[in-house]
Amino acid sequence: MAVRKLMDGNEAGAYAAKLARVEVIGVYPITPQTEMVTRLARMVADGELRAKYITTESEHAAMSICAGASAAGARVFTASASQGIVYMEEVLWAVAGQRLPVVMAICNRSIAFAGSVRATHSDSLLQRDNGWIQMYCENSQEVLDTILQAYRIAENRDVYLPVAVCLDAFSLTHTAMPVEIPDQKDVDAFLPPYRHEYVQLDPDIPQEIVYGPEPDDVTEYTYQREVAMQNAKAVIREVDKEYGRRFGRPYGGPLEEYRCDGAEGVLVTMGSITGTAKDVVDEMRGRGEPIGLVKLRAFRPFPSEELRAIAGRVKAIGFVDRNFSLGSAGGGIGCVETARALYPMEKRPTLLDFIIGLEGRDVTPEQVEHIAKRVLDAARTGKAEREVEWVQLRS
Amino acid sequence: MSKEDVHALQLPGHLCCPGCAGPIGSKLILKALGRRVICFGPGGCGGMAVKTVPCFTLHFSGVGTGAGGIAAALEMKGKTDITVLSFAGDGGTSDIGFGKLSACAERNDNIIHLCCDNEGYMMTGIQKSSATPYKAWTTTTPTGKVTWKKDLVMIMAYHYVPYIATATIAYPEDFVGKVKKAAGIQGFKYIHILQPCPTGWRFPSEQTVEISRLAVQTRAWNLYEIEEGTVRITQKPKPKPVKEYLAPQGRFRHLAEPDVEEIQAFVDSQWTRLERLDGRNLWEAQ
Numbered sequence: 001m002a003v004r005k006l007m008d009g010n011e012a013g014a015y016a017a018k019l020a021r022v023e024v025i026g027v028y029p030i031t032p033q034t035e036m037v038t039r040l041a042r043m044v045a046d047g048e049l050r051a052k053y054i055t056t057e058s059e060h061a062a063m064s065i066c067a068g069a070s071a072a073g074a075r076v077f078t079a080s081a082s083q084g085i086v087y088m089e090e091v092l093w094a095v096a097g098q099r100l101p102v103v104m105a106i107c108n109r110s111i112a113f114a115g116s117v118r119a120t121h122s123d124s125l126l127q128r129d130n131g132w133i134q135m136y137c138e139n140s141q142e143v144l145d146t147i148l149q150a151y152r153i154a155e156n157r158d159v160y161l162p163v164a165v166c167l168d169a170f171s172l173t174h175t176a177m178p179v180e181i182p183d184q185k186d187v188d189a190f191l192p193p194y195r196h197e198y199v200q201l202d203p204d205i206p207q208e209i210v211y212g213p214e215p216d217d218v219t220e221y222t223y224q225r226e227v228a229m230q231n232a233k234a235v236i237r238e239v240d241k242e243y244g245r246r247f248g249r250p251y252g253g254p255l256e257e258y259r260c261d262g263a264e265g266v267l268v269t270m271g272s273i274t275g276t277a278k279d280v281v282d283e284m285r286g287r288g289e290p291i292g293l294v295k296l297r298a299f300r301p302f303p304s305e306e307l308r309a310i311a312g313r314v315k316a317i318g319f320v321d322r323n324f325s326l327g328s329a330g331g332g333i334g335c336v337e338t339a340r341a342l343y344p345m346e347k348r349p350t351l352l353d354f355i356i357g358l359e360g361r362d363v364t365p366e367q368v369e370h371i372a373k374r375v376l377d378a379a380r381t382g383k384a385e386r387e388v389e390w391v392q393l394r395s
Numbered sequence: 396m397s398k399e400d401v402h403a404l405q406l407p408g409h410l411c412c413p414g415c416a417g418p419i420g421s422k423l424i425l426k427a428l429g430r431r432v433i434c435f436g437p438g439g440c441g442g443m444a445v446k447t448v449p450c451f452t453l454h455f456s457g458v459g460t461g462a463g464g465i466a467a468a469l470e471m472k473g474k475t476d477i478t479v480l481s482f483a484g485d486g487g488t489s490d491i492g493f494g495k496l497s498a499c500a501e502r503n504d505n506i507i508h509l510c511c512d513n514e515g516y517m518m519t520g521i522q523k524s525s526a527t528p529y530k531a532w533t534t535t536t537p538t539g540k541v542t543w544k545k546d547l548v549m550i551m552a553y554h555y556v557p558y559i560a561t562a563t564i565a566y567p568e569d570f571v572g573k574v575k576k577a578a579g580i581q582g583f584k585y586i587h588i589l590q591p592c593p594t595g596w597r598f599p600s601e602q603t604v605e606i607s608r609l610a611v612q613t614r615a616w617n618l619y620e621i622e623e624g625t626v627r628i629t630q631k632p633k634p635k636p637v638k639e640y641l642a643p644q645g646r647f648r649h650l651a652e653p654d655v656e657e658i659q660a661f662v663d664s665q666w667t668r669l670e671r672l673d674g675r676n677l678w679e680a681q
Contacts, residue, residue, distance in 0.1 A: 023471040024464060052467035056460065057498035064457040064495070068435060068464025071451050074471050076464075090454050201433050201449045201465060203477060208450040212438060 002186070002247075007179045009172035012140040013079060013105045013165070014039035015179075016147030018049045019187040020103075023074035023194075025053050026065030030084040031117045032173040033107040037079055059084035063091035063102075070100040071209055072201045075151065075194040078102070081169065082109035085123040089130075094211040095162050096131025096225065099199060101154030102162040103147060108271065108322075109169040110359050118360025119168040121270060121323040125299070125333045131225045133163040133232055134300040138274040140177045143167050145249055146297070148187060152239045157197050158231040168272040168322075169360060182247055190246055229301045236298055254298035255306050259285055263292030265316040265375035268307075270296045270334065273320055273356070273363050280368040290379075291372045296334070304341035311342050315379035316350040318371055322357040331355070331388040350378040356391040367391050401426045409444035414600025416590035416607065417511060418444035419564045421482070424509065427574040428478055433469075435462035436482035437492070440518045441511055458483045458492025463504035470505070478507065478578045485512040485526035489547050500554035500583045507577045507584040510547065513592035521595040528615075529661070530654050532646040533595070539649060543661070548587050552621045552677055556583040560620040560629075563589040565607035569618055569629050576620075589616045597645020606643065613640040614666045615658075624678035628669060637662045 007015070013036040017025065025044070027037045043049040052069075056062045059080050066076040080088060085106060095102050110120035124134055133153060137143045143165065150163035167173055199209055213221050237253035244250025259281055260266055269277050274295045281293045294310060296303070311317060321332025328336050331353030342348050354371045357363045371391060378384050404425035409418045417440050425432070425446060432448050437455040453461045462481035469477055481499075483492055488510040496508060515533050516522040523533040525545040532539055552559050558580045560573040570588070577584035591606040593599065598606055610616035611630055615637055618630040637659045641647040650658075 024467045026464065050471075052471055054463065054467055054502065057494050060456065061460045061495050061498060064453055064460035065464035065467065067453055067457075068451060068461035068466075069468040070464075071461075072433070072465040072468035072472075074464075074468035091457065094453055201451055203431050203433065203449060206447055206449045208445075208452070210438075210442075210450075210452045211454065212452075 002180050002182050004178055004180050006176045007140055008035070008174050008176045009137070009140045009143045009167040010036035010107070010174070011039055012144040012179050013147060013167070014043065015181055016144040017077040018043050019182065019184060020075065020077070020148060020151050020191055022077040023051050024065065024069035024076045025051055026056055026062035026069070026076065026078045027054065028056050028059045028062040028080065028084060030059070030081050032109060032169040033079045033081045033105065035173070036105060036107070059088040060091055063088040063095065066102045067091060067095050067098065067100055070102050071098065071199055073194070073196065076102050077104070079105035079107065081107040082111055082117070082123045085127060086111060089127065092127055092132060093130045097211055097221070098209055099160040099228070100162060101151070101160055101194070101196070103150045103154055104162070104164050105143070105147065106164045106166045107169055107173045108166050116359040117169065119171060119272070119322065120358050120360070121166070124164055124166045125323050127164070128300055128333070131161055131229070132300060133161055133229070133298065134166060135163065135297055136166045136270040136299060137172065138272060138295060140172065140179045141249070142251065143172065144179055144181070145243060145247070145251070148191060149239050149243055151191055151194070153232060153235050155194055156235045159228050159235050160196065160198070161225070161228050161232060166271065171272040171360070186246060190243065233301050233303065251297055254301070254303035256295040256297065257310065258293040258295060260292035260294065260310060260313070262290060263314055264290040265318065265372070265379040266292040266294050266310060266314050267318050267320055267372060267375060268294045268296055268334065268338065269320045270299065271322060273322060276363055276365055277320065277368050280365050280372060284369065284372055289376060291376060302337055302341060307338060307341050308345060311345060311349050314349050315382070316352065316375045318352045318354055318375035320354050320356060320371060324355055324358065335388070350382060350384050352378055352384045352386070353388045354391050355388065361392055404430070404447055406445040406447060411440060411443045412594045412600070414593040414603045415440065416513070416564050416592065416603050417441055419603070420511060420588050420590055421446065423564065423567055423570050424480065424574050427571040428480070428578055431476050432478045432480050433465055434480045434482060435465060437487050439484045439487065440513070441482045441484065455487055456491040457495065458487045459496045459499035459504070459506065459508050462506040462508070463499050463502065466505045479505065481506050481508040482511060483508070484517070485510060485514060486516045486524045489525045489545050497554065500551060500556050500585065503556060503582040505582055507574070507586060510585070510587045511590050512587060513590045513595060514544070515592070515595050517592050517595045529658060530647065530650055532649065551585045552624070554583070555624070555678060556585065557581070558584040558620070558622055560586045561589070561616070561618050562586055563607045563610060563616055563618065565604050566611065566618060566630060573620060595646070597648070598643050602643060606640070609635070609640040613637045614662045615640045617666065617669055619669060621677060624676040626669070626672040626675060626677060628673045
C-alpha cells in the first residue's frame with residue numbers, strides 16, 4: 001500500500017533512491033543536498049536499503065565511484081549541488097560519454113562568486129552540453145516520481161545516458177510537503193533490475209571502456225550520443241505515461257501544459273517557481289485573462305517540438321529564467337534555447353525573457369503577475385517592450 | 396597458466412616508447428594474477444599496452460576511485476573472485492589523484508593500487524612530478540629539481556592499510572610475489588613500482604632492466620613491504636655507490652660532485668632508517 005508522508009525534497013530523493021534499490025551510493029556532502037545523503041546513510045545503516053554507501057573526499061570522487069560501479073553493473077545514485085557540480089564536471093562528461101545510466105539529484109544552488117547557498121539553476125544548466133538528461137521538479141512528490149522515472153529513462157537501451165533530477169535549493173530541498181510513497185512491489189514492477197546491454201566489466205567478456213575515443217571516431221560517438229538524446233524524448237513521454245498509469249501521477253512527459261487552452265500568452269517555468277505561477281495563472285484566468293503556463297520538465301533533451309506546437313497557438317511566450325548567461329545572445333539560458341527552438345516557425349510568437357529568483361530571492365505572486373501582464377501586453381501589441389527584463393532588479 | 400595464456404593477457408607490440416618499463420611491469424602483474432581481474436586507470440603511458448582483461452578508464456585525476464566503485468559493485472553482486480587493479484603513474488598517484496587515493500586507502504577499498512613510477516609526467520613530455528628525484532632534469536625543472544622525491548610509500552603506510560610494497564622490474568620474482576600476496580589480502584593494497592623511462596631519464600632503451608637493477612643496488616630505490624604495519628626489506632644487495640646509478644642517466648648529467656655526495660648521503664640515511672625499521676611495526680610505539 002502506498003503511504004502518505006510529509007517530507008521535503010531531500011527526503012523524497014532519498015526515498016526514491018531506496019525504492020529504486022540503488023546498489024552503490026557515492027557521497028560527498030554539500031548544502032543544500034546534505035539531508036538527502038545523510039538520510040540514505042541512515043537507511044543503509046538500519047538495513048532498510050541494501051547498498052554500498054561510500055563516503056568520498058570530493059564530488060569528483062563521488063561521481064567517479066558512481067562511474068566505476070555503474071560500469072561494473074550496479075545501479076548507482078548520488079546527489080550534489082553548486083560547487084560540487086562544478087568540481088565533478090570532468091567526470092560528468094566521461095559518464096555521459098561512456099553511456100553510463102547514472103542518476104544524480106542536483107539540488108540547484110548558485111555557483112559562488114559571492115558565496116550564497118540558495119537557488120539558481122546555473123549549476124545544472126552549466127552542464128547542459130555534456131550528454132546528461134536534465135529533469136526539473138516542481139515539488140517533493142515530483143522529485144520522488146522523477147527519480148524513479150529517471151532510472152527507467154537512463155537504463156533504456158535506446159538511451160543509456162545519465163540523468164540529473166533537479167530540485168531548487170531550500171524551496172524544495174527543505175520544504176515539507178505531503179508525498180505519496182509508492183509501494184515497493186509496485187516500484188519493482190515498474191523498474192526491473194539494472195543490466196547494461198553493452199557496457200559490462202566482466203573478465204569473461206573483456207572490454208576496454210575508455211573516456212577518450214580515437215580522434216577520428218569522435219564525430220561519430222558525439223552523433224550517437226545526440227541520437228540517444230533524441231531517442232530520450234519518446235522514452236521520457238512513454239515512461240511518464242506508464243508511470244501515470246501505474247501510480248496515477250502523469251506529468252505530461254517533457255513538459256506540462258497548464259491551462260494553455262485558449263491562452264494568448266504563456267509563461268514557461270522550471271522548478272519551484274511553477275507552483276507560484278500556477279496560482280497566479282488560476283487567478284488571472286478567473287478574471288478572464290488569457291494566460292497559460294508551460295512547465296518545462298526536461299531541459300535536456302530540449303522539447304523543441306512540443307514548444308513549437310504550443311507556440312503555434314499563442315501570440316507571446318515569456319520565459320521565466322532562474323539563471324543568467326552573461327553576454328549571451330539575449331537573456332537567460334532558457335530563453336536563448338527557446339529562441340532557437342522557435343526560429344524555424346514561419347509565424348513566431350513574440351518571445352520575452354524574465355530574469356527572476358536569482359540566489360533564491362523570493363518570487364512573489366505579484367511579480368509573476370507582472371510578468372504575465374507583460375506577456376499579455378506583447379500578445380496584444382505583437383511587440384516586446386523589453387526583450388529581457390530583470391524583474392527584481394533594484395534601481 | 397600456460398606460457399601462451401600469459402602472453403595472451405597483454406597483446407604483443409605496444410605504443411609505448413622502445414625500452415619502456417611499463418609493459419614489462421604490467422605483463423608481470425597480469426602473469427601474477429591471470430584473467431580474473433578488472434583494471435582501472437586514467438589515460439597515461441600505461442594505456443599504451445593493450446591488455447586483454449576488462450579495462451575501465453576515467454580521467455587522470457580519478458585515481459583509485461573508479462576502482463573503488465567497481466569493487467563496491469562486485470561486492471554487491473557477490474563476485475568475490477575478481478581482483479580490481481588500479482593503475483596510475485606517479486603524476487596521478489602522488490599529485491593530481493593523491494587526495495582520491497588517500498580516500499580509497501582511508502576507506503580501505505578492496506583494490507590493489509599500482510603506482511607506476513617513472514618519476515615525472517612522461518606522456519606529456521617529461522615534466523616534473525612530486526615523485527621526480529632531487530636534482531633531476533625535466534622540461535619544467537630545466538636546471539634540476541630543487542626538492543626531494545615525496546615518500547609516497549611511507550605516506551600510504553600511515554593510512555593503516557593492510558599491505559604496502561615497493562617493486563621494480565629487474566626483480567621479477569620479488570615483484571610477482573608481492574602482487575600475488577596483495578591479491579590474497581582483503582582491503583586496500585598499495586604497490587609502488589619504479590619504472591625506468593629511457594625517454595624521460597635519458598638513457599639508451601636497451602638499458603631499462605640494468606637501470607632498474609642499479610636503482611636497487613645503489614639503494615636509490617629500496618625493495619620492501621609493509622604488512623599490517625610490519626616492515627620487511629625484501630632485497631638487501633651489496634651496495635654500490637649511487638653515482639653508478641646517476642651517471643648513465645642524462646637527466647643527472649649536470650650534477651656536480653657535491654650534488655652526487657648530497658644524494659649519496661640522502662640515500663645512505665634512507666637505508667639506515669629502513670634498516671632500523673626492518674622487522675618492526677611502524678604503527679606500534681617504537
